[in-house]
Amino acid sequence: MNVGVIGGGAAGLAAAYELIKQGHQATVFERAPFLGGQASTFDVGGARLERGYHHLFVSDVDMVALMSELGLGPRLAWISSKVGLYHGGRIWNFVTPLDLLRFRGIGLLDRLRLGAVTLLLNREKDWRRLEPYTAAGWLPARVGQAAYRAVWEPLLRGKFGERYDQVGMTWFWGKIALRFASRGRGMAKEKLGYPMGSFGEIFDTLGEFIRSKGGRVYTSAAVRRVVVEEGRAVGLEVELPGQGVTVEPFDAVVATVPSYIFPRLVPTLPKTYEEKLAGVTYLAAVLVILELKQPISQIYWLNIADRSIPFVAVIGHTNFVGPEHYGGKHLVYLSNYLGRENPMYFMKHQELLDAYLPHLQKLNPQFSLSWIENSHYHREDAAQPVVGVNYSRQIPEHHTPIRNLYLANTTQVYPEDRGTNYSVRLGRKVARILLKDYGFPVSGELPKPAIPSSVTVQMES
Numbered sequence: 001m002n003v004g005v006i007g008g009g010a011a012g013l014a015a016a017y018e019l020i021k022q023g024h025q026a027t028v029f030e031r032a033p034f035l036g037g038q039a040s041t042f043d044v045g046g047a048r049l050e051r052g053y054h055h056l057f058v059s060d061v062d063m064v065a066l067m068s069e070l071g072l073g074p075r076l077a078w079i080s081s082k083v084g085l086y087h088g089g090r091i092w093n094f095v096t097p098l099d100l101l102r103f104r105g106i107g108l109l110d111r112l113r114l115g116a117v118t119l120l121l122n123r124e125k126d127w128r129r130l131e132p133y134t135a136a137g138w139l140p141a142r143v144g145q146a147a148y149r150a151v152w153e154p155l156l157r158g159k160f161g162e163r164y165d166q167v168g169m170t171w172f173w174g175k176i177a178l179r180f181a182s183r184g185r186g187m188a189k190e191k192l193g194y195p196m197g198s199f200g201e202i203f204d205t206l207g208e209f210i211r212s213k214g215g216r217v218y219t220s221a222a223v224r225r226v227v228v229e230e231g232r233a234v235g236l237e238v239e240l241p242g243q244g245v246t247v248e249p250f251d252a253v254v255a256t257v258p259s260y261i262f263p264r265l266v267p268t269l270p271k272t273y274e275e276k277l278a279g280v281t282y283l284a285a286v287l288v289i290l291e292l293k294q295p296i297s298q299i300y301w302l303n304i305a306d307r308s309i310p311f312v313a314v315i316g317h318t319n320f321v322g323p324e325h326y327g328g329k330h331l332v333y334l335s336n337y338l339g340r341e342n343p344m345y346f347m348k349h350q351e352l353l354d355a356y357l358p359h360l361q362k363l364n365p366q367f368s369l370s371w372i373e374n375s376h377y378h379r380e381d382a383a384q385p386v387v388g389v390n391y392s393r394q395i396p397e398h399h400t401p402i403r404n405l406y407l408a409n410t411t412q413v414y415p416e417d418r419g420t421n422y423s424v425r426l427g428r429k430v431a432r433i434l435l436k437d438y439g440f441p442v443s444g445e446l447p448k449p450a451i452p453s454s455v456t457v458q459m460e461s
């Protein structure tokens with residue numbers, strides 16, 4: 001088969017990789033001048049850094065398997081994570097479960113309830129039971145308002161900004177289940193993974209593999225339209241660098257673009273499917289990245305539980321992967337997840353710096369503007385689908401109503417949180433579904449997922 005793949009992020013490259021491994025041909029078209037999509041990198045201090053902070057969990061078995069298949073296994077480092085919470089004017093460590101007991105931002109009884117409910121959630125195996133509830137409704141009823149406001153609401157706001165109160169309880173459950181899986185037996189310190197050449201190295205290696213087997217990978221190549229004839233996808237209209245607009249015939253097409261882009265590429269998409277796509281909203285990640293002479297704190301992942309501070313998380317990347325890898329620079333992301341109704345979504349780099357920087361002294365009174373050597377701005381529009389209640393009913397099918405046309409995007413990841421691991425899984429899975437549809441044999445198995453009951457795995461397989 002000869003398959004056209006729209007998008008050169010984790011899902012698109014994994015789909016092409018799987019098709020080629022199974023003995024078929026694939027061509028990837030990526031609109032941006034680089035591969036990797038949301039997990040792409042730029043250069044800082046002589047090394048590559050993700051535009052948005054990235055790490056792996058121990059439960060990310062698909063990414064670990066892929067790295068090993070590509071010969072990148074030795075590049076994967078597992079590093080103890082340092083998580084913290086800014087609450088009541090100071091930073092609290094949340095590295096080990098004992099830190100919860102030491103957290104005096106709430107009373108002892110509240111801390112014990114918080115610990116007990118976390119353990120209960122981890123033992124819950126049937127996520128469908130939690131589907132009708134929002135996390136903002138379910139959690140405070142179990143742990144009390146004080147504990148919820150101090151610890152879990154900031155976590156939800158850190159991922160969903162102002163839409164935190166719409167998030168389904170199943171999403172929260174998935175987060176707890178995967179974080180426990182990352183701790184292993186005995187509740188040891190959590191380890192997080194990082195590919196020491198950056199996530200960009202994985203995508204470039206995938207691209208090289210595809211090309212080495214006769215596939216094609218184009219960057220700066222925007223797909224303008226899926227060519228549909230008699231209800232079947234038969235090709236792609238693409239703007240290729242230096243060649244203008246051309247139409248390329250394909251036996252089938254896999255699209256990995258966000259749900260709001262997909263209908264623009266397929267104007268004949270039936271209304272019912274289009275409505276399903278429109279049913280899920282995305283939040284944008286707005287990121288300011290600082291290159292500093294010294295660290296602001298020793299914490300890698302700091303949730304901010306103080307609404308007077310205009311960002312929701314501070315990710316000290318070089319408290320995870322040391323500054324020696326980035327020419328001695330200390331790298332910090334100031335993060336927000338925003339809808340388009342939020343004025344900060346439209347703010348320019350300098351405006352955000354003006355709004356954010358005065359607050360850094362709250363986190364570290366010694367902080368001075370003279371520590372800043374450089375800064376960067378990045379916005380990712382399709383960063384986070386808002387995973388609401390009864391979300392499993394909203395997930396669009398991989399088989400679109402157009403024959404030979406398949407969709408694999410982050411709105412189809414559930415109940416886990418979206419991530420590179422699940423995009424790799426989606427891409428490989430959709431490639432296998434496609435081949436089976438055409439009656440081709442498919443060899444090998446995908447790794448067993450960390451949450452065995454996941455929709456990501458069971459849907460349509």
Ligand SMILES: Cc1cc2nc3c(=O)[nH]c(=O)nc-3n(C[C@H](O)[C@H](O)[C@H](O)COP(=O)(O)OP(=O)(O)OC[C@H]3O[C@@H](n4cnc5c(N)ncnc54)[C@H](O)[C@@H]3O)c2cc1C
Nearest residue numbers: 007009010011031037038052054055222223383419420423
């Ligand atoms: C701030 C942030 C932090 C994150 N942190 C983590 C983390 O710690 N760990 C983790 O595993 N994951 C993390 N993620 C999530 C992870 O990056 C994504 O889930 C994953 O990369 C999505 O891959 P994808 O291929 O499904 O989608 P995308 O990466 O969005 O790829 C889709 C591609 O399609 C391209 N495209 C769009 N339209 C067209 C067109 N018309 N023609 C051709 N190409 C087109 C886009 O340019 C894009 O490259 C994070 C994401 C963000 C934003």
